[in-house]
Amino acid sequence: MTCEEDGPRVATRRGLLAGAGATAATAAGAGLAAPAGAAPRRRRADVVVVGAGLSGLIAARDVAAAGRSVLVVEASGRVGGRVRNVSIGGGEVVEGGAEYIGPTQSRMAALAAQLGVATFPAYNTGSNLYVREGRVTPYDALGLPPDPEGLPDAGGAIAKLDALAAEVDLDAPWRSPRAREWDAQTLETWLLANTTTASGRLLLDVAVTSVFSFEPRELSLLFVLFYIRAAGDQRRPGSLVRLISVAGGAQERRFAGGSQRIPLALAERLGRRRLILDAPVRRIAQSGSGVRLEAGDTVVRGRQVIVALPTTLAGRIAYAPALPARRDQLTQRLPCGSVIKVHAVYDRPFWRDAGLTGQIVSDAGPARVSFDNSPPRGRRGVLMAFIEASDARAYAGRPQALRAAALENFSTAFGARAARPRRFLITDWDAEPYSRGGPVGCAGPGVLTGFGAALRRPVGRIHWAGTDTATHWNGYMEGALRAGERAAREALRAL
Amino acid sequence: MTCEEDGPRVATRRGLLAGAGATAATAAGAGLAAPAGAAPRRRRADVVVVGAGLSGLIAARDVAAAGRSVLVVEASGRVGGRVRNVSIGGGEVVEGGAEYIGPTQSRMAALAAQLGVATFPAYNTGSNLYVREGRVTPYDALGLPPDPEGLPDAGGAIAKLDALAAEVDLDAPWRSPRAREWDAQTLETWLLANTTTASGRLLLDVAVTSVFSFEPRELSLLFVLFYIRAAGDQRRPGSLVRLISVAGGAQERRFAGGSQRIPLALAERLGRRRLILDAPVRRIAQSGSGVRLEAGDTVVRGRQVIVALPTTLAGRIAYAPALPARRDQLTQRLPCGSVIKVHAVYDRPFWRDAGLTGQIVSDAGPARVSFDNSPPRGRRGVLMAFIEASDARAYAGRPQALRAAALENFSTAFGARAARPRRFLITDWDAEPYSRGGPVGCAGPGVLTGFGAALRRPVGRIHWAGTDTATHWNGYMEGALRAGERAAREALRAL
Numbered sequence: 010m011t012c013e014e015d016g017p018r019v020a021t022r023r024g025l026l027a028g029a030g031a032t033a034a035t036a037a038g039a040g041l042a043a044p045a046g047a048a049p050r051r052r053r054a055d056v057v058v059v060g061a062g063l064s065g066l067i068a069a070r071d072v073a074a075a076g077r078s079v080l081v082v083e084a085s086g087r088v089g090g091r092v093r094n095v096s097i098g099g100g101e102v103v104e105g106g107a108e109y110i111g112p113t114q115s116r117m118a119a120l121a122a123q124l125g126v127a128t129f130p131a132y133n134t135g136s137n138l139y140v141r142e143g144r145v146t147p148y149d150a151l152g153l154p155p156d157p158e159g160l161p162d163a164g165g166a167i168a169k170l171d172a173l174a175a176e177v178d179l180d181a182p183w184r185s186p187r188a189r190e191w192d193a194q195t196l197e198t199w200l201l202a203n204t205t206t207a208s209g210r211l212l213l214d215v216a217v218t219s220v221f222s223f224e225p226r227e228l229s230l231l232f233v234l235f236y237i238r239a240a241g242d243q244r245r246p247g248s249l250v251r252l253i254s255v256a257g258g259a260q261e262r263r264f265a266g267g268s269q270r271i272p273l274a275l276a277e278r279l280g281r282r283r284l285i286l287d288a289p290v291r292r293i294a295q296s297g298s299g300v301r302l303e304a305g306d307t308v309v310r311g312r313q314v315i316v317a318l319p320t321t322l323a324g325r326i327a328y329a330p331a332l333p334a335r336r337d338q339l340t341q342r343l344p345c346g347s348v349i350k351v352h353a354v355y356d357r358p359f360w361r362d363a364g365l366t367g368q369i370v371s372d373a374g375p376a377r378v379s380f381d382n383s384p385p386r387g388r389r390g391v392l393m394a395f396i397e398a399s400d401a402r403a404y405a406g407r408p409q410a411l412r413a414a415a416l417e418n419f420s421t422a423f424g425a426r427a428a429r430p431r432r433f434l435i436t437d438w439d440a441e442p443y444s445r446g447g448p449v450g451c452a453g454p455g456v457l458t459g460f461g462a463a464l465r466r467p468v469g470r471i472h473w474a475g476t477d478t479a480t481h482w483n484g485y486m487e488g489a490l491r492a493g494e495r496a497a498r499e500a501l502r503a504l
Numbered sequence: 505m506t507c508e509e510d511g512p513r514v515a516t517r518r519g520l521l522a523g524a525g526a527t528a529a530t531a532a533g534a535g536l537a538a539p540a541g542a543a544p545r546r547r548r549a550d551v552v553v554v555g556a557g558l559s560g561l562i563a564a565r566d567v568a569a570a571g572r573s574v575l576v577v578e579a580s581g582r583v584g585g586r587v588r589n590v591s592i593g594g595g596e597v598v599e600g601g602a603e604y605i606g607p608t609q610s611r612m613a614a615l616a617a618q619l620g621v622a623t624f625p626a627y628n629t630g631s632n633l634y635v636r637e638g639r640v641t642p643y644d645a646l647g648l649p650p651d652p653e654g655l656p657d658a659g660g661a662i663a664k665l666d667a668l669a670a671e672v673d674l675d676a677p678w679r680s681p682r683a684r685e686w687d688a689q690t691l692e693t694w695l696l697a698n699t700t701t702a703s704g705r706l707l708l709d710v711a712v713t714s715v716f717s718f719e720p721r722e723l724s725l726l727f728v729l730f731y732i733r734a735a736g737d738q739r740r741p742g743s744l745v746r747l748i749s750v751a752g753g754a755q756e757r758r759f760a761g762g763s764q765r766i767p768l769a770l771a772e773r774l775g776r777r778r779l780i781l782d783a784p785v786r787r788i789a790q791s792g793s794g795v796r797l798e799a800g801d802t803v804v805r806g807r808q809v810i811v812a813l814p815t816t817l818a819g820r821i822a823y824a825p826a827l828p829a830r831r832d833q834l835t836q837r838l839p840c841g842s843v844i845k846v847h848a849v850y851d852r853p854f855w856r857d858a859g860l861t862g863q864i865v866s867d868a869g870p871a872r873v874s875f876d877n878s879p880p881r882g883r884r885g886v887l888m889a890f891i892e893a894s895d896a897r898a899y900a901g902r903p904q905a906l907r908a909a910a911l912e913n914f915s916t917a918f919g920a921r922a923a924r925p926r927r928f929l930i931t932d933w934d935a936e937p938y939s940r941g942g943p944v945g946c947a948g949p950g951v952l953t954g955f956g957a958a959l960r961r962p963v964g965r966i967h968w969a970g971t972d973t974a975t976h977w978n979g980y981m982e983g984a985l986r987a988g989e990r991a992a993r994e995a996l997r998a999l
Contacts, residue, residue, distance in 0.1 A: 193696075194690060194693050195688060195693070226687060227948075289822070321836045327784070338842060341839035344836035402830055402833075402954060402955070437829065439833060445829070446836070453951075454692070454721050455719055458721075
């Protein structure tokens with residue numbers, strides 16, 4: 010949920026599909042209920058897509074483009090899933106969820122171009138700030154944090170991780186030559202064995218939590234290596250540096266008008282008639298002749314179904330017949346990360362006057378990593394921070410405490426002016442009823458080797474999409490898009 | 505599901521509450537569906553209990569004993585949950601799920617005595633067999649596997665684990681002095697650092713998988729230490745040896761007539777009118793005035809609710825309002841283990857003639873650990889084996905292959921006669937629609953320190969029971985019972 014925490018004021022919510030009045034909150038209260046007496050509405054299509062996030066919408070686009078009928082069923086009152094614009098007033102928006110595009114994300118680049126959504130570079134001019142034990146040290150935005158002890162240590166570990174990642178089998182990480190060894194340990198175990206300094210560990214911890222929204226102790230080394238490898242292409246192999254970078258990295262460019270313009274444009278082209286909002290899917294039954302979904306007050310029938318949800322949420326649907334054991338147990342083992350995104354909105358991006366980018370790397374939470382997320386024309390200044398993993402848990406349900414703590418982090422870095430934003434917006438993905446975390450399902454030790462084979466394997470007429478299932482830019486919009494395209498191909502072949 | 509795999513014959517199922525015709529299979533097909541037009545039945549009680557396993561039934565008993573009204577809502581067509589008798593013909597049964605009672609399980613002992621369910625010692629006379637690289641070596645049932653290299657190695661590691669376990673805070677493992685360190689690594693990482701021989705590793709791997717139904721790489725060291733500590737009392741501290749032992753251990757005694765007699769007797773005393781079977785709970789709504797559950801074709805209202813399900817399955821219910829973030833994310837992170845129990849039924853326990861206990865410890869799967877599970881009067885002979893973790897995954901949905909492989913394991917140990925049982929029964933807990941694994945939810949690294957505080961914390965009118973939530977014999981019937989008693993006290997206080 011996104012709320013505005015401005016002193017003691019009450020949270021507000023925003024539905025963002027034009028014309029759709031219901032918000033996620035309404036859907037959670039009403040949509041989950043079984044139809045009360047009234048006969049259900051009935052719909053039918055060749056392919057039914059569950060989830061109107063980027064992955065589901067792309068799958069639906071491809072099914073429709075192949076001349077087959079398609080319906081997209083969405084639990085909340087809007088499209089976009091974890092891609093969501095949030096208003097900051099004055100007709101401007103920021104992204105509450107996924108927002109960037111960077112090198113090697115070729116399908117997203119093509120899609121944005123096709124839909125006429127322009128991109129612009131994330132603000133990255135001047136100096137970043139490294140905050141350590143209260144001391145603030147600027148460093149060039151194209152350079153690295155000025156930590157003479159920690160930097161070589163962290164850099165060495167990152168180079169090793171990148172080299173190991175190159176050995177991972179992207180399609181089947183569990184078949185990589187050293188899969189058994191890598192999936193038996195946490196990333197933290199590996200980091201302890203491959204770093205020597207507290208500063209190096211700090212830099213790595215901040216990098217890891219900002220990428221995964223998990224602590225290093227929660228992650229399988231194999232999964233981390235897979236994720237790194239997936240963040241590249243054949244010419245430019247995946248690297249942890251690309252994942253954490255602005256220039257040349259995953260945070261390089263933004264979308265004019267906010268990233269949700271992409272799913273909104275997709276939904277518009279798909280057409281309102283192909284979209285069923287406020288309809289949480291409770292049950293998917295399949296038989297020899299087709300599938301039958303119970304979704305809100307609607308019964309939808311089809312021949313194939315594409316489930317484009319986080320794996321953990323897909324496990325909350327009742328299936329008949331029941332899912333195979335390995336698939337069901339996978340859904341018990343691929344949790345979403347813990348992440349809250351905060352935006353402090355100012356009259357203007359005043360830090361730029363001091364030659365600062367707005368980016369920090371800090372040893373003090375909850376705002377350990379920040380970015381300048383101002384609208385492109387600079388009519389407002391916006392500092393954005395990710396509140397990750399244990400920080401997100403510590404501040405869950407405590408918007409005023411989070412506001413105070415994050416603004417203290419901003420003030421330490423950018424001065425007293427940062428303490429008095431016009432607005433302070435909190436988007437808590439862990440509390441979002443139809444996301445329950447973000448950005449992606451991550452695997453702890455033993456999950457990929459034990460259950461990975463069930464990640465994409467269709468179950469009869471059911472095909473699995475969502476960025477969880479991607480082999481290229483897993484966890485990103487690029488991954489969601491590619492997974493949706495792959496699932497659409499599967500479903501079309503099966504028709 | 506339990507099926508009889510006798511060559512190419514088809515699986516059969518058994519509903520085990522007298523008078524209840526519907527089986528879990530029927531419930532899965534029909535019960536999950538929303539009411540089709542017909543007005544829902546309506547029931548009301550002070551306390552509503554979700555789940556008629558041991559934990560839920562005990563909670564209901566205590567609520568009723570306090571003079572409050574109670575209803576138990578159960579998804580399947582029988583009571584007992586993971587405690588389930590399976591017929592072997594001739595009026596005899598074996599346990600498809602939990603079955604043993606041992607020292608320091610005081611509440612179960614008192615309950616069985618009160619209900620008039622007798623216990624008898626598990627057969628443990630003569631020699632066990634240690635099977636290594638095809639070589640079968642007998643050893644005294646009161647002794648240890650004859651592995652001169654591996655035994656001291658494994659024994660040393662077990663002694664260390666027991667010593668570390670003594671430092672765990674049972675009520676809040678995440679507050680133990682070394683919690684952060686222990687929860688950052690897998691048990692496998694710890695074992696690699698604390699063993700020196702392949703034989704020692706083998707013995708430990710067999711012990712760990714047989715206790716947890718997880719591979720050592722899937723488990724947090726902190727969780728394992730907690731689980732060990734929980735298997736004892738103040739006078740006799742928990743130990744891994746107690747968990748894996750027959751004499752003096754968790755497998756010491758059995759229940760006459762099968763362990764399901766306990767939940768059946770509890771259900772009988774509770775009364776059929778307090779029990780709603782075939783009613784999977786889809787949704788729990790709470791407000792200032794009470795709770796409202798949608799369960800099968802019934803709407804149940806109450807003042808407090810006790811959810812006595814595995815945590816992972818509790819996460820599949822829709823809650824209104826949505827659960828707090830940490831609680832929801834916990835349900836994404838406490839998966840059930842992978843476990844299949846097999847029984848080979850012979851005319852008589854012929855291995856006893858050769859002075860054998862029927863117990864094996866084997867390096868070859870899938871039946872790496874077996875027990876004599878014959879009925880007490882010896883009218884049939886039954887060999888039972890647990891198929892654990894990766895073995896259970898490998899044989900999921902392949903009953904004929906599992907039969908062949910397990911009987912080969914039995915033949916290696918007990919001779920050709922073991923290859924020709926009268927019956928071969930498979931109880932696959934991973935495939936069971938309302939269990940989806942067993943015996944208990946286990947935590948990987950980072951889960952207890954990050955989310956443990958949400959395990960038992962009530963959410964408004966919702967209280968959490970089930971053996972997942974126990975601090976004494978977590979994962980066992982004793983833990984289920986104690987958790988049910990604790991949740992009943994909570995709910996009664998809140999009325």
